[in-house]
Amino acid sequence: MRRFTQEACQPRRLIFLLLLLVFAGCGDDDDSNPVAVNEDLREKLNLQPLPPVMYPPDNEPRQERISLGKLLFFDPIISGEKNIACGTCHHPNFAFADRRQFSAGVSGEGLGPDRVLTNATISLEPRNSPTILNAAMNLDESGLVTHEGFQFLDGRVRGLEEQASRPITSRVEMRGDGFGGATDRAVIVDSVLARLREVPEYLERFKAAFPVEAVEVEDGERASIIDSSTYARAIACYERELVTRNSAYDRYVSGDDNALNATELHGLELFFGKAKCGVCHAGPMFSDYRFIVQGVPQEGGGKDIMPGDDTGREEHTLDTRDRYAFRTLTLRNVELTPPYMHDGCFETLEEVVRFYNVGSFPRHPAVTNDLLDPDLRDPLGLDDEEVDAVVAFMKTLTDMGTGLDPYLLQVPKQVPSGLTPVFGLNDGGSGKGR
Numbered sequence: 001m002r003r004f005t006q007e008a009c010q011p012r013r014l015i016f017l018l019l020l021l022v023f024a025g026c027g028d029d030d031d032s033n034p035v036a037v038n039e040d041l042r043e044k045l046n047l048q049p050l051p052p053v054m055y056p057p058d059n060e061p062r063q064e065r066i067s068l069g070k071l072l073f074f075d076p077i078i079s080g081e082k083n084i085a086c087g088t089c090h091h092p093n094f095a096f097a098d099r100r101q102f103s104a105g106v107s108g109e110g111l112g113p114d115r116v117l118t119n120a121t122i123s124l125e126p127r128n129s130p131t132i133l134n135a136a137m138n139l140d141e142s143g144l145v146t147h148e149g150f151q152f153l154d155g156r157v158r159g160l161e162e163q164a165s166r167p168i169t170s171r172v173e174m175r176g177d178g179f180g181g182a183t184d185r186a187v188i189v190d191s192v193l194a195r196l197r198e199v200p201e202y203l204e205r206f207k208a209a210f211p212v213e214a215v216e217v218e219d220g221e222r223a224s225i226i227d228s229s230t231y232a233r234a235i236a237c238y239e240r241e242l243v244t245r246n247s248a249y250d251r252y253v254s255g256d257d258n259a260l261n262a263t264e265l266h267g268l269e270l271f272f273g274k275a276k277c278g279v280c281h282a283g284p285m286f287s288d289y290r291f292i293v294q295g296v297p298q299e300g301g302g303k304d305i306m307p308g309d310d311t312g313r314e315e316h317t318l319d320t321r322d323r324y325a326f327r328t329l330t331l332r333n334v335e336l337t338p339p340y341m342h343d344g345c346f347e348t349l350e351e352v353v354r355f356y357n358v359g360s361f362p363r364h365p366a367v368t369n370d371l372l373d374p375d376l377r378d379p380l381g382l383d384d385e386e387v388d389a390v391v392a393f394m395k396t397l398t399d400m401g402t403g404l405d406p407y408l409l410q411v412p413k414q415v416p417s418g419l420t421p422v423f424g425l426n427d428g429g430s431g432k433g434r
C-alpha cells in the first residue's frame with residue numbers, strides 16, 4: 001500500500017542544489033524569478049502520479065460488468081418515477097457533475113444549469129453535486145489507497161458499492177418514496193431490483209457480468225442474479241473506470257517539462273507554499289480526505305440537524321465536535337465543476353482563492369475564529385498576480401478522460417428499459433465537454 005505524501009526527497013534534493021550552485025556561480029539568489037532556472041518542482045515537492053486503482057476482491061473489472069454498470073448509471077428505471085438517472089446529476093457534459101448550485105432531482109426537466117423543478121412539493125438537493133471522475137480514488141482517514149474511501153461530503157458512506165444504493169432511496173434525488181410511499185431503504189431497493197428483473201436484457205447482462213453468481217442461482221443458492229450486491233457492484237465497476245490521469249499537471253509530473261507554462265509553475269509553487277493550499281489539498285488527488293471546518297456561508301435548504309443549515313460531518317456522526325466540518329474536496333477537474341464548495345456558494349475559482357486569501361471570509365456566522373481550522377485563520381497576503389497564478393495552476397488539473405476509452409464517457413443511445421437515457425437528453429454520445 002502506498003501513502004500520499006508531500007515530503008521532500010532530501011538526499012537527491014541536496015545533490016541537485018549543489019549542482020545548481022556550481023552552475024550558478026556563487027548561487028546568487030534571484031527572487032524576481034518565480035521559478036529558478038531548472039528548478040525541478042517535481043523533486044522539491046515530491047509530486048506523485050495517481051496510484052493504480054484498488055478493487056474489492058469480489059469486484060475486479062470486467063467488460064460485461066463495466067457496460068452493465070454504465071447502462072444502470074444512465075437508465076431512469078432505477079428512479080421512483082422513472083424520470084431521473086444517476087447521469088442526470090453526474091453528466092459527462094458537465095464532467096460528471098451538473099454545473100448547478102444544487103441538483104434538481106425528481107420532477108425536474110432539462111439538464112444541467114437548464115434543469116427546472118416541475119413539482120413544487122419536492123425541493124432541490126441541499127448540496128452541490130460532486131464529480132464522479134476519480135471518486136474511485138477517494139481515500140479514508142488512513143490516507144492509504146483503498147477501494148473503500150469516503151463518499152459524500154460528510155463521509156457517511158465508504159466505497160462506491162455502498163454508495164450506489166443511496167440515491168435510489170432518497171426522496172429528493174430519485175423519488176425513492178415513489179414506491180407506494182415506502183421509506184424503508186431495503187424495501188425501496190427491493191422494488192428497484194424487482195423492476196430490473198422484469199427486463200429480459202438486464203437478466204442476460206447480469207448473468208454475463210456475474211458468471212460465478214449465475215451458477216449459484218442455477219444451483220439454488222441465490223434467489224436471483226439481480227440483487228442489491230450485483231446491482232451495486234456493476235455501478236461501482238463502471239465508476240472505477242472513470243479515473244483521469246492525463247491533465248497537463250500529470251504530464252508535467254511524468255516528465256514533460258513543457259506541460260506547464262511559467263505562470264502555472266509559479267501557481268504550483270504558491271499552491272504548496274505561500275498559499276498553503278497543499279496543507280489540505282495534498283497528494284495526487286489534491287485532498288487529504290480530512291474533515292475541516294472552513295465555514296463558508298450557508299446557502300440552500302440545509303440538512304437535518306439544524307433547520308435551514310448544513311452541519312456537515314455532524315449530520316453523520318451526531319458528534320457536535322464535527323459541526324460544520326466538510327471533507328476536503330479533490331481539485332482534479334475543478335475548472336469544469338463550478339460552482340464551488342458543498343453548497344456551491346462561490347461561482348469562480350478566483351472567488352475561492354480570494355476567500356482563503358483574506359482568512360476565510362465571507363464566513364458562516366456560527367463559525368467563530370476558534371472553530372475555524374487553524375490553517376485557515378491568517379490572511380495569505382497573495383497579490384492579484386499571485387491569485388491568478390494559483391487559479392491558473394488549478395486549471396492544469398483538468399482532464400475529462402483524454403486517456404480513457406471514449407465509450408466510457410458517452411451517454412448510451414438506448415438503455416435496456418426502453419426509457420430515454422438521462423431524462424430530457426439523448427445526445428447519443430456526442431462527447432461534448434471533453
Ligand code: HEC
Nearest residue numbers: 085086089103104105125127128129135151152153167173
Ligand atoms: C438529484 C441528483 C443526483 C442523483 C440522481 C444522483 N446523485 Fe450522486 N450525488 C448528488 C449529490 C448532491 C451528491 C453529494 C451529496 C452529499 O455529499 O451529501 C452526490 C454524491 C455522489 C457520490 C460521492 C462522490 C464523492 O466524491 O463524495 C457518488 C459516488 C455518487 N453521487 C454517485 C451516484 C450514483 C451511482 C447515482 C445513481 C444511482 C447518483 N449518484 C444519483 C446528486 C445526485
Ligand code: HEC
Nearest residue numbers: 275276277280292326327328329340341342352356373375
Ligand atoms: C485547512 C484545509 C484547507 C486549506 C488550507 C485549503 N482548503 Fe480548499 N477546501 C478545503 C475543504 C474542507 C473544502 C470543502 C469545504 C466545503 O465544501 O464546505 C475545500 C474546497 C475547495 C474548493 C472547492 C472544490 C469544489 O469542487 O467545490 C476549492 C476550489 C479549493 N478548496 C481550493 C483551495 C485553494 C486554492 C487553497 C489555497 C489558497 C485551499 N483550497 C486551501 C480545505 C482546505
